[in-house]
Amino acid sequence: MHKKPSTIEILFIPAFFLLILYPICAILFHLTPEGIVTTISDPLFWSSFKNTLITAFGAAILATLLALGFGYYHMFNRDSIMYRIADLFNDLPIALPHTVAGLALLLAFGRKAFGFAGSTGLAFTVLAVTLAMFFVSYPLAARTIASSVDEIDREIIDVARTLGDSEGKAYVRIVLPLLGESLISSMVLCFSRSLSEFAAVIMFGGNVPGMTQVLASYVFTKVEEGQIDAAVSASAFCILLSIMLVIILRILTRRRHVRGRKPA
């Protein structure tokens, strides 16, 4: 017996296929063997791939660590001014146009302010690329951690506190282990977000091929150069990488749900 599809289903299915799935498939349909060969034989592609992995991973770790600090405030100090400020600024890097983010970082960490750190300050280095990615992906980490903190049973914390644990100790000994996989999903989210960032990375990171170029700015450059075949294959590569990440994220979160279920 088939149930009659609801109006929502009738609207959702074509809209989803047309607006979400179809554009992604369009990239894959336009792959050409020549484009793939050009791309995989381009050493600059591989160096940008390597840079992307290193910097996005670094950014993911940094963002998650900082988000843990925010999680602490979210758990214990929600009335403090610091928490309110941090909570407000959680959304700002998302709302900010990313060229502005790049400019902000350049002015903040360039050689005018950080000249002691090198001839161009922190700007135009692999570290700068990491910082740019960190800046745009931290809000995602903060939200992920905060929402997992919300799921934790306050009573356990209260028990620990009555048994004499300080807030810091309770956070490290009880909250952190309970966060478990959400730390990983926060990192995967930040990693994926970092993969897609190019505006801030170009402005602050430098975008020099073979040095500070990452996959997203590599693709952007190829499009600008009119090398569409190469751009399409590099994009397909990005899509593949993203899909892999999403699958990893899925497996991890599903495991968490299974584990979270109470035994019958």
Place this chain on the structure above:
Amino acid sequence: MNYKIGITACLVIGITFLCGCTSTTEEVQPLLVYAGAGLKVPLDVNIAGFTQETGIQVIPNYGPSGGLYAQINEGQPADVFFSADWKFIEKLEDDGKLTDSIKLLEDNIVLVRSKTGEEKGIEKIQDLVKPDISIAVADPGAPIGQYSQNVLDSTGMTEALSQGAIKARPSTVNQVALMVEKDEVDAGFLYSSTASLYNLTPVQRFDTTQSGEIVFGIGIIKGGDEKRAKEFTDYLDKHTDEYMKYGWTRYA
């Protein structure tokens, strides 16, 4: 029942109002001019002068030339297109979307330096190989990057600078200008007009034989108000002196 009458009344009034608006604007339809963002300062002066002389209203729409080209190509109404890159005028011409076009201005690539660059003694392109110099050169994908690359090639500097002096490959000319103006790099390559816009004094100017021809041109769009568009174009052609103040030269 009452609210239905209310809504109908509102609709009728609204539609009448809208119709009224369009019919009045049709009588004095202003000229729609699409222009590269870098042209804003002198072109605004030209537009004010033209309106004063002829009484024709002009509405400018400034943006990146490539983006404006795409809009016109997709059929957005426009009468005149003043492009910062002749390539886009050629493309529209090839597609039969223009009735007329002229090459109006020429720009040059210049070398500019920041305050620190001045202290490090950057006077000409050869100084860029000195130790501990950081420069910004736009990505060769962007037009400015391609012209800059041509200059590096024709002066034989490409090899020497590939050793690491190029610290940044921004994607637009304005980003390069910003980096130099904010003293985050020592030097960079800009259009002469961009340098003037950012109050950066060029230390070296490169001939178009070294960079390739950089032409700013105007196209009159087919199907627009062609007669008055031509009037406007002729006016610009007679008043190019405004652009000389900002680093352009007249196309010879």
